[in-house]
Amino acid sequence: MVKNQITLSGSILDEQTDLTLGDLCRACAVHAEWLEALVDEGILEPTGANVQVWRFTGYELRRARTVRRLQQDLGVNLAGAALAIQLLEELEHIRSRLAAIETRD
Amino acid sequence: MEFKDYYEIMGVKRDATQDEIKRAYRKLARKFHPDVSKEADAEKKFKEVGEAYEVLKDPEKRTAYDQLGANWKSGQDFKPPPGWDAGFEFSGGGYTGTDEAAFSDFFENLFGGGFQARGGHAGGRQFHARGEDHHAKVLIDLQDAFNGASRLITLQAPQVDEQGHVRTRERSLNVKVPKGIKQGQQIRLAGQGAPGMGDGGAGDLYLQVVFKPHAIYKVEERDLYLELPVAPWEAALGATVKVPTPGGAVELKVPAGSSSGRKLRLKGRGIPGKPAGDLYVILQVALPPADSEQAKTLYTEMQNKLAFNPRSSLGV
Numbered sequence: 065m066v067k068n069q070i071t072l073s074g075s076i077l078d079e080q081t082d083l084t085l086g087d088l089c090r091a092c093a094v095h096a097e098w099l100e101a102l103v104d105e106g107i108l109e110p111t112g113a114n115v116q117v118w119r120f121t122g123y124e125l126r127r128a129r130t131v132r133r134l135q136q137d138l139g140v141n142l143a144g145a146a147l148a149i150q151l152l153e154e155l156e157h158i159r160s161r162l163a164a165i166e167t168r169d
Numbered sequence: 170m171e172f173k174d175y176y177e178i179m180g181v182k183r184d185a186t187q188d189e190i191k192r193a194y195r196k197l198a199r200k201f202h203p204d205v206s207k208e209a210d211a212e213k214k215f216k217e218v219g220e221a222y223e224v225l226k227d228p229e230k231r232t233a234y235d236q237l238g239a240n241w242k243s244g245q246d247f248k249p250p251p252g253w254d255a256g257f258e259f260s261g262g263g264y265t266g267t268d269e270a271a272f273s274d275f276f277e278n279l280f281g282g283g284f285q286a287r288g289g290h291a292g293g294r295q296f297h298a299r300g301e302d303h304h305a306k307v308l309i310d311l312q313d314a315f316n317g318a319s320r321l322i323t324l325q326a327p328q329v330d331e332q333g334h335v336r337t338r339e340r341s342l343n344v345k346v347p348k349g350i351k352q353g354q355q356i357r358l359a360g361q362g363a364p365g366m367g368d369g370g371a372g373d374l375y376l377q378v379v380f381k382p383h384a385i386y387k388v389e390e391r392d393l394y395l396e397l398p399v400a401p402w403e404a405a406l407g408a409t410v411k412v413p414t415p416g417g418a419v420e421l422k423v424p425a426g427s428s429s430g431r432k433l434r435l436k437g438r439g440i441p442g443k444p445a446g447d448l449y450v451i452l453q454v455a456l457p458p459a460d461s462e463q464a465k466t467l468y469t470e471m472q473n474k475l476a477f478n479p480r481s482s483l484g485v
Contacts, residue, residue, distance in 0.1 A: 070343065071319050071343045071344070071345050072342055072343065072344050072345065072358050072361065073344075073345045073347075074344065074345070074356035074357050074358040074359075074374075074376065075356070075357050075359075076347055076350060076354055076355070076356055076357075077354065077355045077356070077357055078351075078354060080443070091302075091357070091373065093302075122355070122357075125357075126355060130204050133202075133203075133204055134202070134204060137198055137202055137215075137219075138195070138198055138199055138202060139195070148205075152204065152205065156353065159207065160352065160353075160388075160389050160390070161389060163387070163389075164387040164388070164389045164394055
């Protein structure tokens with residue numbers, strides 16, 4: 065218990081996070097090929113000219129993990145997952161707008 | 170321990186075909202998937218549906234389960250089941266445990282021991298696997314995002330004991346909430362997930378940050394919204410008024426000729442970050458009550474001297 069009381073600092077997964085393909089593989093527990101397929105599909109957009117120097121943001125880690133869950137749990141293919149992600153992000157944006165507006169009266 | 174009606178959970182008849190069960194599962198999984206649904210108990214429902222499907226999709230498990238259901242009924246002929254949808258105390262064939270009602274105990278008791286043992290992992294083979302990642306939500310105050318804070322969070326972590334049973338254990342972590350965190354953003358704590366097997370490393374813990382609703386500010390990304398009441402003369406003539414911000418009160422210049430709903434921006438006064446959010450002030454003109462002779466006189470004077478039709482834009 066005592067051990068647990070040390071304050072833990074985590075990394076925020078945001079646009080500033082800088083992750084390599086290896087980092088992303090470990091965090092998602094997947095092979096590099098699977099992530100390359102996500103890049104091909106346009107779900108992930110790393111910076112860097114080739115695979116060796118690809119860099120991903122924290123948002124992309126979140127995305128990749130969501131895609132993995134959607135694939136495993138719902139059996140969607142990559143194109144379907146790409147569409148779902150896009151719609152989910154729009155929905156999230158709209159929900160937060162709505163929450164801000166609704167309570168404004 | 171509660172008896173679980175997997176057919177009820179899946180919304181299918183007891184004589185449903187395997188195809189019907191699969192279709193029902195697909196539909197419910199999409200509906201309650203935690204990434205998709207924002208219902209508070211989506212994750213619980215998703216797991217429940219997953220458990221039901223785990224049993225019903227496998228003809229062997231399904232047959233075993235059906236047997237159990239039939240036995241239970243014959244033993245309780247004269248008692249109609251109370252609230253079939255809520256699950257009920259199961260009191261037949263050795264399943265009368267006083268366990269707390271975690272439904273996975275039910276599954277565990279039915280299929281945990283016997284079914285797994287039959288599949289059997291080969292004895293001496295070494296097995297390595299990275300520990301599972303865990304996810305949790307952490308509720309924070311807006312002020313925490315503003316200043317950064319340490320929060321003690323308590324998690325219910327499932328752990329496997331020596332006998333191979335899954336037990337829930339409480340675990341407290343003191344976590345640093347970084348300054349400038351946004352609603353919905355995730356904090357990753359490496360190695361704080363489930364322990365790995367063999368040489369596999371521990372999984373990670375992902376904390377999703379959710380803000381508690383704030384009494385006066387609404388949050389959108391890093392921007393804050395605040396409704397600011399102003400007097401009619403402040404709106405009409407312009408004024409410098411005090412505005413609260415999470416970082417302390419500031420002065421705001423209200424331009425002359427403002428009306429209700431006018432949005433004024435205080436740049437960089439939202440949640441800190443790169444870039445920092447803004448604070449939007451939405452003006453609300455508040456009317457002084459006409460509750461004294463003097464107030465009534467003033468209103469009457471305005472009525473007589475100002476040619477003002479608030480409905481002119483409506484054409485009446």
